[in-house]
Amino acid sequence: MLAPFGEIRVEETHELLKERLKKVERIRALGIDPYGGAFSGSRSLREIRKEFKEGESVRVCGRITALRFHGRSSFFDIRDASDHIQIYIKEGEVPPPTYELFEALDIGDFIGVEGKLFMTKTGEASVKAASLTLLAKALRTLPEK
Secondary structure (H helix, E strand, O other), X not given: OOOOOOOOOHHHHHHHHHHHHHHHHHXXXXXXXXXXXXXXXXXXHHHHHHOOOOOOEEEEEEEEEEEEEEOOEEEEEEEOOOOEEEEEEEEOOEOHHHHHHHHOOOOOOXXXXXXXXXXXXXXXXXXXXXXXXXXXXXOOOOOOO
C-alpha cells in the first residue's frame, strides 16, 4: 500500500537514516570529524552576491539545499540566513579526499567552502570550490517547507 501524499513511511525513513549513517562512516574513514568543523565565512552570502567580483577569493559557509551531479563536474547550493549561492566542484581540480568528501554530502549538511567567484554561462553567481570543510552532517532530511 502506498503512503498518502506528503507522508513518508517509517521503512523509508529508516533506510534514509541508514544511508546517511553509512556516509558518516565514510567521512570518518577520510579522517574527518563529521561534527567538529569550525569555519568562518568572509561575508554573508547576500553581501558576496551584491558585491560580486569575478575571480575574488572567498570563504562561504551554509547549509546544502540542492545537489546536482553531472559526471565529473557537480554543483550544489548553500544557504545562510541572508541568501544562497551555487558552488561548483570538479573531480581532478580538487584533491581526491576533497572530492570524496563531496560525494558523501547530503542536502541538509552544513559546509564551508573556499574558492573563487565566477559567473556561469547562464549568469549564476557561483564559487569554484578549492576546498571543503564539513561543519555538521545531517542525519535527517530537511522538512518539505
